[in-house]
Amino acid sequence: MSSSLARQVNAATGSVEPDATAGRLVAELAVRLERAGIAASRTEARDLVAAVCEAPRFWPVLEPTAALGEGVILAARIAAERRAAGAPFAYAVQRAAFRHLTLAVDERVLIPRPETEMLVDHVLAMVRGRADLHVLEIGTGSGAIAIALASEANFGRVVATDVSCGALDVARNNAARYARALCTPIEFRVGSMFAPVRNEQFDVLASNPPYIAFEEAPALPRSVRDWEPAEALMCGGDGLDITRQLIDLAPHHVRAGGVLAIEVDERRAERVARTVLDRGGWNAVRIHKDLAGRDRFVTACRANTSY
Numbered sequence: 001m002s003s004s005l006a007r008q009v010n011a012a013t014g015s016v017e018p019d020a021t022a023g024r025l026v027a028e029l030a031v032r033l034e035r036a037g038i039a040a041s042r043t044e045a046r047d048l049v050a051a052v053c054e055a056p057r058f059w060p061v062l063e064p065t066a067a068l069g070e071g072v073i074l075a076a077r078i079a080a081e082r083r084a085a086g087a088p089f090a091y092a093v094q095r096a097a098f099r100h101l102t103l104a105v106d107e108r109v110l111i112p113r114p115e116t117e118m119l120v121d122h123v124l125a126m127v128r129g130r131a132d133l134h135v136l137e138i139g140t141g142s143g144a145i146a147i148a149l150a151s152e153a154n155f156g157r158v159v160a161t162d163v164s165c166g167a168l169d170v171a172r173n174n175a176a177r178y179a180r181a182l183c184t185p186i187e188f189r190v191g192s193m194f195a196p197v198r199n200e201q202f203d204v205l206a207s208n209p210p211y212i213a214f215e216e217a218p219a220l221p222r223s224v225r226d227w228e229p230a231e232a233l234m235c236g237g238d239g240l241d242i243t244r245q246l247i248d249l250a251p252h253h254v255r256a257g258g259v260l261a262i263e264v265d266e267r268r269a270e271r272v273a274r275t276v277l278d279r280g281g282w283n284a285v286r287i288h289k290d291l292a293g294r295d296r297f298v299t300a301c302r303a304n305t306s307y
């Protein structure tokens with residue numbers, strides 16, 4: 001954030017505490033985080049101040065003398081308290097980066113993961129050069145995938161669903177904040193799986209469904225297990241129940257020539273790809289790796305068969 005932006009923030013957030021500068025706030029919060037046992041407390045304090053100011057990560061150390069308004073200071077102290085209580089960084093600052101977006105997040109939604117950014121790349125690559133396509137995302141959470149797609153390509157229609165009303169509140173709020181950047185407004189609908197789009201067909205079906213098995217919960221990092229919504233992470237049937245339902249019903253909702261793009265657990269990518277092949281009517285069934293080299297996505301193209 002530039003100094004002039006800092007002045008605007010101050011103007012909007014009230015008077016300035018004496019000596020309230022970015023550098024002093026980083027130092028104060030670093031002490032708080034260190035006392036809470038957080039490693040790399042100074043780096044986290046810097047990132048926290050930058051996030052609350054919607055500024056680049058290094059801004060607080062590059063402009064340590066920038067004055068901060070009371071609103072920003074209060075927001076940063078609250079975020080530090082949340083972090084000290086163990087909240088993941090994104091919930092503490094109530095923001096997460098996803099592609100070019102900064103999304104509002106809270107405990108009602110999964111924190112969007114860097115690897116999921118690639119699901120968007122796969123969809124964009126598969127539809128390049130085609131116009132007026134209709135997109136369905138199931139399980140939108142914060143809205144990350146749908147908002148990225150709707151802002152990065154000119155789709156004819158984008159529908160995003162979730163079974164969680166709380167998640168949809170978060171997603172709608174994010175879409176509203178990015179309304180001017182969207183090529184297509186997003187229709188949000190509540191309900192399980194395809195219930196909100198009964199009898200509707202699309203050209204793209206994208207989903208990052210829950211795919212952790214309940215038995216695997218103890219092995220999740222505590223920051224995930226204790227903080228993120230269980231219904232966003234886990235499901236029955238070895239973590240495959242929801243993915244199997246998606247694959248089973250997808251042929252009724254994806255037009256010939258349409259595309260399927262699903263995020264999967266790396267341990268079960270082969271099984272998911274095999275399920276798509278066995279379902280029939282899909283061409284070019286592929287497993288793709290994430291940046292860490294793990295099998296993370298299954299994509300397919302709908303054949304010209306009617307179901």
Ligand code: SAM
Nearest residue numbers: 110112139140141162163164192193208210232
């Ligand atoms: N799309 C977001 C992302 O990639 O960050 C969130 C993905 S999160 C892993 C899975 C989402 O699916 C959650 O928001 C959860 O509420 C939703 N969900 C779980 N079961 C569902 C169901 N049966 N029908 C629709 N959505 C469901």
Ligand code: GLN
Nearest residue numbers: 208209210211212232233
């Ligand atoms: N990849 C997520 C994790 O780190 C799980 C996301 C999901 O279940 N879709 O736990």
